[in-house]
């Protein structure tokens with residue numbers, strides 16, 4: 455049997471507990487004070503920024519728990535009266551801006567180039583793509599990839615082939631209800647397949663790859679909006695975790711195989727594969743790797759983006775296979791949904807506004823006359839009215855409604871005397887900017903003349919930023935405008951578009967921030 459503790463021992467135990475308690479209070483006070491002192495400026499600056507009503511301590515987390523749409527709607531209402539607005543998510547600060555002068559300060563800067571930590575979710579799935587990394591790594595990827603998109607003409611033979619494929623598919627749908635988004639995303643998918651992976655890639659595997667990328671994007675978006683799903687520990691308990699793993703398996707298998715196939719094809723043509731900027735010829739001699747593009751350009755086809763990436767060398771280092779894989783996935787991820795949404799909304803508006811559709815058709819008949827010939831790059835340069843309609847589509851319905859940055863340094867705004875603290879997440883509200891009455895006289899009305907030259911020059915340069923602007927803007931801008939012109943002009947030259955009965959008016963859906971509107975249209979042959 456154990457002896458009962460003596461009075462002395464009991465006193466000693468009480469004393470220890472007492473001092474431990476005191477020590478605990480001191481340590482937590484020091485930690486809290488240190489946190490407050492280190493963050494004092496952060497909170498001082500943040501306090502001055504206007505906000506929609508929130509709760510103490512948790513801020514707007516409750517709103518976000520109800521769904522980000524609700525939280526963003528609050529921001530939308532608050533921002534009707536002021537250019538800046540904040541949202542608290544626990545201790546994380548999100549600041550929304552919509553004034554072109556402030557936007558220019560951020561997007562044009564060489565300092566504020568970092569993506570916020572939410573993009574880490576994308577990074578953990580698809581690796582270090584140009585769209586998620588920051589710093590030197592981003593700079594070197596950007597220097598490699600951006601020039602590949604300067605060669606609009608090199609896409610022309612591909613686009614020409616493509617509009618023929620599109621014609622066949624359209625013929626099958628004449629007179630039927632067509633879901634614009636499904637239709638456009640199939641079309642853009644094929645286009646991206648040809649441009650990125652080269653020819654003969656329209657297989658079951660490639661369809662699965664694109665489907666997987668789209669589903670993965672949905673899962674990532676869902677997870678980004680539910681902050682309690684951010685830690686892997688919790689996310690791994692959900693059904694989405696398994697689905698994500700399956701999708702990643704499909705994506706990785708497809709891209710790896712595509713790289714392997716292109717390498718084999720190039721080797722069969724007499725080119726070995728480059729090692730650190732060099733390649734082996736058939737006799738095993740090592741030569742500098744600078745003539746695959748030349749070889750392909752001199753042949754009867756343009757190099758695909760994958761081939762360009764495989765070839766490209768920078769500062770003596772070649773992209774590794776895994777890096778190429780990440781960049782290819784990043785391009786598909788960024789390019790598919792955005793281009794498809796724009797085309798879909800454009801078709802919805804055309805169905806809704808026969809007057810505008812007719813003006814496009816007249817412009818196209820002036821370019822092509824009665825000819826059935828395929829569209830050329832030069833033709834696309836003459837499609838001025840169609841281009842203005844596309845820009846107006848992107849104004850009213852920007853596929854990327856928020857452009858985000860993690861601020862590494864404080865940012866003093868130009869429009870007010872407010873300063874946004876370092877380490878906050880900046881959200882450029884593209885939709886709100888494009889709906890500003892001071893920039894566009896009737897912002898809710900679909901009016902392609904908003905993009906007449908004289909109107910454009912009288913507005914602030916950063917009044918229209920669907921592709922963002924500055925050093926981190928979209929690399930696919932020219933590519934997507936060119937491909938949309940080819941796709942949409944091919945449709946409007948031959949077909950008249952009508953709304954399907956019961957269809958919500960596309961040109962009136964200006965206030966809604968939803969991303970994937972569904973428009974159903976009908977097509978009939980256009981009389982020459």
Ligand code: HEM
Pocket residue numbers: 584585586596784785786788789790792793796852853854857858920921922923925926927928929930931933934
């Ligand atoms: C209508 C079509 C498109 C729109 C509206 C659009 C819009 C955007 C926007 C707003 C950004 C964010 C830029 C920033 O953070 O400042 C972006 C980035 C990007 N886009 Fe696009 N995009 C489109 C099509 C494409 C296409 C077709 C591709 C490629 C095939 C592409 C590739 C990229 C890439 C790689 C980035 C990341 C650039 C970087 O971080 O340096 N985009 N895009």
